[in-house]
Amino acid sequence: MAIKMNVGEALIDAVMGYAIVFLGIALLVLVVALVGKAMTAKAAKPLQAAPAPVPAPAPVQEPPRPTAPGAAGDLKLYDTPDRDAAMIMAIVADELKIPINELRFISIREVHRK
Amino acid sequence: MDKILETLKGLWTDSGFNLFFVGDGWKSLVMIAVACVLLYLGIKKKFEPLLLVGIAFGCLLTNLPGAGLYHMELWDEFLNESSPYFHSYGRILREGGLIDILYIGVKAGVYPSLIFIGVGAMTDFGPLIANPKSFFLGAAAQFGVFFAFFGAVLLGFTGPEAASIGIIGGADGPTSILTATLLAPALLGPIAIAAYSYMALIPMIQPPIMRLLTTEKERAVKMEQLREVSKTEKIVFPIVVAAFVILLLPSTAPLIGCLMFGNLLRETGVTERLSDVAQNALMNIVTLFLGISVGATTVASRFLTLETLKIVALGLIAFCFSTIGGLLVGKLMYKLSGGKINPLIGAAGVSAVPMAARVAQVEGQKANLSNFLLMHAMGPNVAGVIGSAIAAGFLIKVFGA
Numbered sequence: 001m002a003i004k005m006n007v008g009e010a011l012i013d014a015v016m017g018y019a020i021v022f023l024g025i026a027l028l029v030l031v032v033a034l035v036g037k038a039m040t041a042k043a044a045k046p047l048q049a050a051p052a053p054v055p056a057p058a059p060v061q062e063p064p065r066p067t068a069p070g071a072a073g074d075l076k077l078y079d080t081p082d083r084d085a086a087m088i089m090a091i092v093a094d095e096l097k098i099p100i101n102e103l104r105f106i107s108i109r110e111v112h113r114k
Numbered sequence: 115m116d117k118i119l120e121t122l123k124g125l126w127t128d129s130g131f132n133l134f135f136v137g138d139g140w141k142s143l144v145m146i147a148v149a150c151v152l153l154y155l156g157i158k159k160k161f162e163p164l165l166l167v168g169i170a171f172g173c174l175l176t177n178l179p180g181a182g183l184y185h186m187e188l189w190d191e192f193l194n195e196s197s198p199y200f201h202s203y204g205r206i207l208r209e210g211g212l213i214d215i216l217y218i219g220v221k222a223g224v225y226p227s228l229i230f231i232g233v234g235a236m237t238d239f240g241p242l243i244a245n246p247k248s249f250f251l252g253a254a255a256q257f258g259v260f261f262a263f264f265g266a267v268l269l270g271f272t273g274p275e276a277a278s279i280g281i282i283g284g285a286d287g288p289t290s291i292l293t294a295t296l297l298a299p300a301l302l303g304p305i306a307i308a309a310y311s312y313m314a315l316i317p318m319i320q321p322p323i324m325r326l327l328t329t330e331k332e333r334a335v336k337m338e339q340l341r342e343v344s345k346t347e348k349i350v351f352p353i354v355v356a357a358f359v360i361l362l363l364p365s366t367a368p369l370i371g372c373l374m375f376g377n378l379l380r381e382t383g384v385t386e387r388l389s390d391v392a393q394n395a396l397m398n399i400v401t402l403f404l405g406i407s408v409g410a411t412t413v414a415s416r417f418l419t420l421e422t423l424k425i426v427a428l429g430l431i432a433f434c435f436s437t438i439g440g441l442l443v444g445k446l447m448y449k450l451s452g453g454k455i456n457p458l459i460g461a462a463g464v465s466a467v468p469m470a471a472r473v474a475q476v477e478g479q480k481a482n483l484s485n486f487l488l489m490h491a492m493g494p495n496v497a498g499v500i501g502s503a504i505a506a507g508f509l510i511k512v513f514g515a
Contacts, residue, residue, distance in 0.1 A: 005276065010267035014260040017508045024362055024504045025253035025497070029246045031358050032351065036243065039347050 078109040133179030141414035142177040148417075149174035149409075152307070161314035165287065168405020169307060169412075172213065176410040184213040184410040189221075193299060217407040220295055220302070225404040226288035227372040232397030233288070233499065234352070234376025235389045237467065241493040243347055244340040248459065248490075250443060252497025255463025256505045257439025258283030262432030263509070269424050274298050277509035279425055282309045283432025284502025285316070286465040289369060291408060293506045297513050303412035304422040308429035316469045317476075319430070320437050320461050324477050327441045328457050332448055333481035335456040337490045345383070352377040359504065365514065366507030373499065436464045440494065462491035465498040 077085050085108045093100040126132050133139050152170035155161040176184045188210055191197040199205045206214050219225045242248055263280030271279060274297035281293045282305060290309040294302045312319065324333075356374035360367045379389040444460020458478050462470040471491035478487040 004270060005267045005273045007267060010264050010273070010276070013273075013512060014264045017263070017505060017512070018257065018260045020363075020508050021256050021501055021504050022250075022253045024359065025249045025501060027362065028355065028358060028500070029249045031354055032243065032246045032249070035350055035354055036246070036347060039344060039350070043344060043346075 075105050076107040078107065080108045080110050084108075128180070130178055130180040138415060139179060141418050142179050144418060145177035145412065145414040146174060148412075149177065155311070155314075159314075162287075162310045164401055165310050165405045166314070168402060169310065169409035172406040172409020173303075173412040174409075175406070176213065176412065177414055181211075183211040184217065184407075184413070185210060186411075186413045186416065188214060189217070189299070192221075213407055213410040216403050217410065219400075219403055220291065220407050221299070223292050223295060223368055225400050225407075226292040226295075227368045228396060228400045229288045229404065230369050230372035231376035231379075231392045232400070233467070234373040234378075235380045235392035236397075237373075237377055237380075237496050237499070238492070239351055239377060239496055240343045240348060241340055241489050242496050243343045243351055245490070245493050247447065248493030249497045249500075250447070251440050251460045251463040251494035252499075252501035253463075253504075254443030254460060255436045255440035255494070255498050256284060256501050258432040258434065258436030258464070259502070259505045259509075261435040262428045265431060266424075266428050269428070271421075271424075272298075274513040275301055277513045278305055279428050280432060281502070281506050281509060282312065282425075282429040283436040284465055284498070284505055285309070285313055285433060285436065285470070286499060286502045287313065288404075289465075289502050289506045291404070292369065293510060296510055299411075300416060301421070301425060302408060303417055304425045305429075306408045307412070308426050312429055312433045313466045313469065316433075316464070316466050317473050319433055320470065320473050321477055323434060323437045324441060324458055324461050324473075327438065328445065330481055332445065332457050333478060334485065335448070335453060336482065336485050337456055337459075337487065338454065340489060345381070348381040349378070352381065355500065359500070363504060363507040363511065365511040366503050369503040369506065370500070373503065433464065437461045440464060440498075456485075456487055456490065459487055459491040459494050463494040463498045463501065465495070465502050467495050467499060468492065470498070471495040 075085075080088075088108060089100060089103070089105055092105075093103055096103070134143055149170050152166060152173060156163040156166035156170055172184075175181060188199075188206055191199040192201060192203075192206065194200060203218060206218060259280045259282075261280075262283050263276045266276035266279045267273070278290075278294040278298040278301055281290050284290065287306070287309050291302065291306055294305040298305075352374035356371055359370045376389075376392050379385045379392055440460035440463035441457055442460070443463075444455065444457030447455045447460070448457045456474075456478055458474045459471075462474045464470050471488055471494075474491035475486070475488040478485040
């Protein structure tokens with residue numbers, strides 16, 4: 001038969017329990033922070049020891065690609081027929097729920113997946 | 115003709131319908147109504163449906179008179195030290211019904227621990243490793259556990275019962291079930307139902323408290339992006355935490371051990387199949403058995419008492435005060451960090467992963483549309499799981515004897 005608890009005893013248990021949770025967590029934070037520091041230091045060491053990398057040759061500038069017919073004003077079309085461009089702009093305006101005349105399109109380019 | 119009438123009479127006498135009108139049979143009808151309400155909440159309102167539907171159906175089955183799937187009297191003798199059947203699983207296997215046999219998994223503490231393997235396999239501790247300070251918020255949000263424990267003692271519960279009720283404030287179902295099974299098995303049904311119902315109600319319980327305890331300016335704080343955590347750190351974390359916490363508080367071994375084992379399976383990168391099983395198949399199977407067997411403990415004569423109402427009220431108090439504890443320490447961290455930490459993430463320190471973190475995100479975004487707190491709140495959220503396991507370990511250690 002379990003016995004009812006004394007209020008004072010319950011208060012001590014409650015305070016001690018909460019304190020133990022904090023203490024356990026505080027020690028855990030310390031351990032996790034130390035392990036984290038050790039890991040970061042270990043990861044940084046080989047980077048410092050590594051020889052200076054040879055400067056990479058300057059990237060070759062790609063010549064500007066010709067715009068597709070239909071490119072006009074601000075909008076530039078690359079490999080995109082003007083009919084497709086009109087459809088894309090209409091879809092974007094519809095999805096965003098913004099009138100097409102309030103949107104500004106800079107360029108539309110067909111992406112060739114490798 | 116007499117024989118036909120006698121047979122029909124015998125059929126009626128043995129039927130469950132007749133048993134509703136014998137003695138306390140009406141209580142079973144009330145419990146069937148309770149089961150239907152729980153089913154409604156689980157199915158229609160989507161309150162933690164994966165577990166609540168199982169619990170509700172277990173409640174329905176156990177309260178159908180004559181079904182004989184679960185025998186409370188067998189378990190009473192199992193727990194009675196003066197009975198010849200004290201701790202006799204053999205008798206349960208010999209004389210028990212289907213749910214009695216499934217319930218062995220609860221009694222032995224197997225299901226909650228197995229669920230913790232799944233929880234570990236589903237949890238990304240990255241945000242916590244990136245910002246270890248958020249551990250403190252997980253600890254702070256255990257305030258409700260000890261507040262409700264004290265309240266339960268004031269209401270006349272014994273120490274082990276009060277400890278089992280208090281742990282509802284940890285907002286962690288498996289931890290509540292394990293603690294109640296070990297300390298107060300008679301209260302398991304109402305405790306499990308209160309824990310899972312309130313977890314589902316977190317989006318309604320927490321926001322008013324969050325708004326009451328924080329200012330608009332505090333809620334609008336945008337936090338800095340977290341650092342990237344390396345794979346090695348994520349692998350080392352569960353090993354270090356399991357070893358450290360279990361050495362510190364050995365009674366947390368089943369919960370922390372399984373949680374960290376599941377997490378290690380997730381992070382190693384070489385145990386993907388095991389991680390997948392832990393997250394899906396194992397988790398689903400155990401949830402199924404756990405739900406129905408916990409639900410079966412809600413036998414009318416035990417459930418329809420004033421104690422159940424007290425447990426439901428104390429559970430709510432526990433949840434509210436856990437949220438308050440997390441928020442207050444969150445506010446302290448806001449001050450100490452010079453306004454860099456949003457105190458709302460403190461409320462996510464109650465476990466309830468990821469619901470509590472989502473609530474912090476929603477409230478943060480209401481104050482500042484460009485605020486994305488989710489990943490910051492996940493740190494305290496998963497810290498809450500560890501914090502509630504430590505709180506449970508302490509209470510089991512103190513009252514387990």
